[in-house]
Amino acid sequence: MSNPPEPDAADRRAFRARVRAWFVANAPRKGTPGDFSAVHVVSADTAEDYHAQETHARTVTGAWQRRLFDAGFAGRSWPRDCGGQDAPAWQDDAVAEEQAAWGVSTKMFAVALEMVPAVLFGHGTHHQRVTYLPPILRGEHVWCQLLSEPGAGSDLAGAQTKATPTDGGWSVTGQKVWTSNAGCARYALLIARTGGKDTRHAGLSCFVLDMAHPGVDVRPLRQMSGAYHFNEVFLDDVFVPEAGLIGGLGEGWAVLKTMLASERAAIGGGTSARSATQLAGLVHRLGAADDPAAQDLLGAAVIRERVLDLLRSRVAAGHDVAAAGPVTKLLYSEHARLTADAAMTLLGTAATVTDDPLAAPWIERLLFAPGLRLGGGTDEIQRNVIAERGLGLPRR
Numbered sequence: 001m002s003n004p005p006e007p008d009a010a011d012r013r014a015f016r017a018r019v020r021a022w023f024v025a026n027a028p029r030k031g032t033p034g035d036f037s038a039v040h041v042v043s044a045d046t047a048e049d050y051h052a053q054e055t056h057a058r059t060v061t062g063a064w065q066r067r068l069f070d071a072g073f074a075g076r077s078w079p080r081d082c083g084g085q086d087a088p089a090w091q092d093d094a095v096a097e098e099q100a101a102w103g104v105s106t107k108m109f110a111v112a113l114e115m116v117p118a119v120l121f122g123h124g125t126h127h128q129r130v131t132y133l134p135p136i137l138r139g140e141h142v143w144c145q146l147l148s149e150p151g152a153g154s155d156l157a158g159a160q161t162k163a164t165p166t167d168g169g170w171s172v173t174g175q176k177v178w179t180s181n182a183g184c185a186r187y188a189l190l191i192a193r194t195g196g197k198d199t200r201h202a203g204l205s206c207f208v209l210d211m212a213h214p215g216v217d218v219r220p221l222r223q224m225s226g227a228y229h230f231n232e233v234f235l236d237d238v239f240v241p242e243a244g245l246i247g248g249l250g251e252g253w254a255v256l257k258t259m260l261a262s263e264r265a266a267i268g269g270g271t272s273a274r275s276a277t278q279l280a281g282l283v284h285r286l287g288a289a290d291d292p293a294a295q296d297l298l299g300a301a302v303i304r305e306r307v308l309d310l311l312r313s314r315v316a317a318g319h320d321v322a323a324a325g326p327v328t329k330l331l332y333s334e335h336a337r338l339t340a341d342a343a344m345t346l347l348g349t350a351a352t353v354t355d356d357p358l359a360a361p362w363i364e365r366l367l368f369a370p371g372l373r374l375g376g377g378t379d380e381i382q383r384n385v386i387a388e389r390g391l392g393l394p395r396r
């Protein structure tokens with residue numbers, strides 16, 4: 001397969017300059033009073049406070065997504081009838097990279113902006129694309145993923161949530177767990193069993209589930225950092241119309257593979273992968289720029305990030321990179337952990353003071369780092385996929 005032509009370097013530079021000029025005029029700088037880059041990091045002692053903070057985060061980041069859309073910088077590579085501009089994919093990448101340097105966030109829309117388009121462009125109908133994608137670009141609808149279950153995490157083929165045919169669609173009953181942003185999501189990508197109990201992969205189908213429908217019960221879960229991030233979602237006879245089926249009946253596994261590949265690539269390449277830049281900020285704030293030990297820690301972080309960037313550019317330029325999603329996700333989860341560790345070393349005793357403004361974001365990152373090794377498929381599962389699909393090793 002021949003690779004697509006590289007974009008002209010002058011085009012790339014001109015586009016970058018235009019995007020950067022817009023950010024300079026419109027976005028708050030990191031660390032200044034208007035900075036809302038951490039607004040999605042909800043840390044609440046009660047479920048009510050969690051809901052209030054999440055609603056606030058959705059409002060703030062949704063308004064920012066709307067500004068990006070109005071400026072013509074949202075979903076540039078998406079087709080026009082889906083709200084985009086038919087521009088080349090590298091432009092989306094350039095906007096994301098510029099955005100990561102500013103005090104802004106669209107993280108509440110991660111599933112909506114990264115996973116939903118991959119799924120709908122790969123498997124959805126034209127009607128589904130033109131219905132669901134434009135409101136996402138305008139920052140109107142947060143989405144979540146209803147995949148994991150108490151007995152089916154890594155082994156999603158064992159999912160037991162059941163979709164039974166009913167008048168005009170399906171009735172869905174079951175329990176999901178570890179669902180990020182379920183409390184403020186308008187829609188979910190749902191994996192449910194439409195075949196018999198033991199049909200495994202062949203018995204799964206994928207649906208769009210309207211989270212506002214009767215029978216959806218979202219219950220927040222508290223994690224070790226003290227923050228609520230996840231939810232359990234109980235589904236009791238929830239109606240999904242016929243038009244909500246994505247791909248064919250029993251084709252859920254193929255849809256899921258697309259969804260997980262885009263999630264892994266998004267986690268590995270998302271704006272959160274820019275932690276070396278933030279570590280550099282910490283080094284300067286601590287006045288440690290001339291300290292050789294700090295330079296070593298920072299240098300290692302910059303190299304890890306550069307490797308991630310190079311991998312992402314190869315993928316964005318259309319090069320065929322085997323198991324790219326699992327490789328970037330694995331590199332990123334390691335990068336996040338090592339960079340948080342480096343920050344703890346630099347902060348020293350300040351790292352034990354949770355309300356120290358310099359330390360607080362890094363403590364949160366440190367406590368969240370183990371979660372990154374699990375979300376979107378665990379490190380062990382990424383290694384299995386790299387071995388089997390990337391290196392062609394035999395399945396164990």
Ligand SMILES: Cc1cc2nc3c(=O)[nH]c(=O)nc-3n(C[C@H](O)[C@H](O)[C@H](O)COP(=O)(O)OP(=O)(O)OC[C@H]3O[C@@H](n4cnc5c(N)ncnc54)[C@H](O)[C@@H]3O)c2cc1C
Pocket residue numbers: 144145146147148149150152153154155177178179180181370371372374375376377378379380381384
């Ligand atoms: C930050 C975060 C966000 C998340 N968001 C969502 C979400 O929005 N929606 C959603 O549906 N889920 C979400 N999850 C859940 C996540 O997808 C699961 O936790 C993950 O897939 C692992 O499943 P499990 O927790 O059931 O662990 P298990 O599958 O029970 O795994 C337990 C351990 O066994 C290992 N293991 C299992 N199978 C194998 C194997 N074949 N080979 C080698 N080792 C193996 C695993 O690596 C792990 O260490 C999220 C999780 C996190 C941490």
